[in-house]
Amino acid sequence: MTSRxxxxxxxxDISLTETEKVLQENIVGSFLxxxxxTKADSYVLSVRLATGGIAHIRIKRTNEGFDICERQECFPTLYDMIDHYRRNFGELQEKNSENIELTNPILAQMPTFEKYYHGPISHSQVVSILNKCHRMGSFLVRDSETSPGDYVICVKTPDYIANIKIKYFSGNLFLDGKGRQEQIDRFKSLDELIHFYLKHNILVGVDGVAIRLVQPCTANWFYARDIHQRCEFLSKLMPSQHGHKSGFSLEFELLNQQSDPQSSQYHKKVGEKQENRTRNRFKNILPHDETRIVLRNYSVTD
Known part of the structure; x- marks a missing residue:
């Protein structure tokens, strides 16, 4: 299970009351x-049942990983645990032996629409993304796999990819292990923290090595339900902030630059022909030969 x-x-930051309200408004099998x-290093899996009720199942985090109370199975990450029970219907049960099905994840709010944030991606995905960024100091921020609710700044260095954890505690975000407790810089939002260290150029790595954040390895993903918020965010990015390009111009440029693994399987030879150039609505967006719409009785002079 690797998709966002x-x-x-x-x-x-959701309460019990809010949890039950959200789940009651969604289909059976919805969960978060x-x-x-009430208990440190513990989490709660809340699921809407077929009976209409809500099940709340405690998850413990130990040195070995994550496990559901009174079960022997342990998983390295919360994502691995949820993926396992989604794929193996019947293994997760209520106290009355009723099977619990996990079908529809209730998506959390994104902490930011800034392009450095790549969301809940895996370490292997981080490596793949940063390897495509040639500039040293390129970075991204992802959700922590081992500490839900925390984040990780991943920075490309000449020798390796540095991972610096951002901890969340009592409404504040701060870099894990950066100096003594009273010296730690604390921030109210992810944007505030990242922009602070971008401005001051120096970030202290976990091994004591000073690491610079140079430029974000940009992402242009978002959940479909957030499209209006995304558009509002892009509309506020003025050309003066990003050279001569607006937020929407940058967005389309990123989409155009993205390499689709399947795109090499298809061809655009017909759209690239000289006689068809006037038939294409856009100069830089051409139809695939396999899926293009063939125009009939088309007059070039129209």
Whole structure:
């Protein structure tokens, strides 16, 4: 389970009342995971049942990983645990032996629409993305796999990809292990933290090595339900902030630059022909030969 849609189920700041309200408004099998308000290093998997009720199942985090109370199975990450029970219907049960099905993750709110944030992606995906960024100091921020609710700044250096954890505690974000407790810089939002260290250029890595954040390795993903917020965010990015390009111009440029693994399987030879140039609505967007719409009785002079 590697897609952001499948991994977006963790809600850091949702209450029990809000959880039950959201789940009641969704289909059977809808679920989310939230921190336990009563026990440290514990989480709660909340699921809407076929009976109409809501099940709340405690998840413990130990040195070995994550496990559901009174079960022997342990998983390295919360994502691995949820993926396992989604794929193996019948293994997760209520106290009355009723099977619990996990079908529809309730997606959490994104902490930012800034392009450095890549969401709940895996370490292997981070490596793949940063390897395509040639400039040293290129970075991105992802959700922590081992500490739900925290984040990780991943920075490309000449020798390796540095991973610096951003901790969340009592409404504040701060870099894990950066100096003594009273010296730690604390921030109210992810944007505030990232822009602070971008401005001051120096970030202290976990091994004591000073690392610079140079430029974000940009992402242009978002959940479909957030399209209006995304458009509002892009409309506020003025050309003066990004050279001579607006937010929407940058967005389309990124989409155009993205390499689709399947795109090499298709061809655009017909659209590239000289006689068909006037038939294409856009100069830089051409139809695939396999899926193009063939125009009949078309007059070039129209």
């Amino acid at each position: 849609l499948a991994r977006g189920f963790f809600h850091r 995971v939230r921190p336990s308000r």
